């Protein structure tokens with residue numbers, strides 16, 4: 001098999017055949033508006049929702065979590081969980097909505113999540129993690145693939161043990177961000193550990209961490225042999241990023257100029273207003289700085305934009321910036 005065809009070929013998670021590149025879940029960032037913009041550039045790649053707790057879904061505490069535009073498909077739903085109460089109901093709701101995969105978050109390092117035993121804390125409680133996996137597999141009953149997203153470990157690196165246990169219980173893909181909980185999102189990535197995970201299981205392994213360009217992807221593949229590559233923070237304020245990488249994998253160059261980037265910021269603002277209502281410009285403040293990082297006088301514009309009190313004020317400034325860079 002030539003290198004080129006490896007990058008272009010789909011791989012399989014259970015019965016689902018998808019491209020080798022996918023978008024990572026980023027809580028507060030990869031919401032429906034951003035996913036719709038990613039889809040404009042990357043028509044076939046798997047997208048994932050932000051993590052939501054099973055009880056939050058089952059009790060409809062966050063009405064928005066199950067909503068998406070059909071163009072976002074194929075779209076996986078990510079749960080967090082620390083007990084199996086409400087699990088069956090939440091799974092049923094997600095499957096009825098048409099999500100093509102269910103993923104369990106076993107990697108979130110945030111203390112607000114781990115203190116309840118969810119996220120990466122599951123990696124320090126294998127009996128609970130195994131129990132949850134068994135319950136998910138039973139509730140899903142083969143209707144969509146069930147996958148997990150793990151870290152290197154909680155405090156101690158046990159990803160190999162976790163992956164073997166998960167595969168033995170029917171998990172169909174292991175996604176891994178190779179840092180421990182205290183390492184957060186910035187320390188050195190443990191490529192060797194991912195290579196060991198890949199060698200220990202037959203199900204596909206997806207790598208997540210610092211994949212900002214195709215060179216990083218190639219190096220990761222050489223070091224680990226994983227099946228698939230997840231693009232995370234690189235998509236923040238740059239929904240075209242996965243396209244840049246997939247085009248580079250085919251020897252092509254895809255670029256977006258500054259004026260177009262600002263145009264996409266405006267488009268993102270529109271989608272936010274549509275999704276979140278009249279105050280939709282406020283959550284957009286989290287996305288905005290990334291879109292304007294390469295404009296002239298970025299720092300001054302950023303602080304002015306972040307002080308906007310209305311959608312119109314924000315839109316007006318973005319229009320000026322767009323014209324200045326046209």
Ligand SMILES: Cc1cc2nc3c(=O)[nH]c(=O)nc-3n(C[C@H](O)[C@H](O)[C@H](O)COP(=O)(O)O)c2cc1C
Pocket residue numbers: 024025026027028029049050051078105107108149177185208209210211230231232233234
């Ligand atoms: C702000 C933020 C939110 C995140 N939210 C989630 C989440 O909801 N679920 C999850 O599995 N991982 C989450 N992650 C981890 C990412 O999916 C990814 O594994 C990590 O950022 C490393 O990849 P990157 O370097 O490509 O961003 C989050 C990371 C960040 C920085």
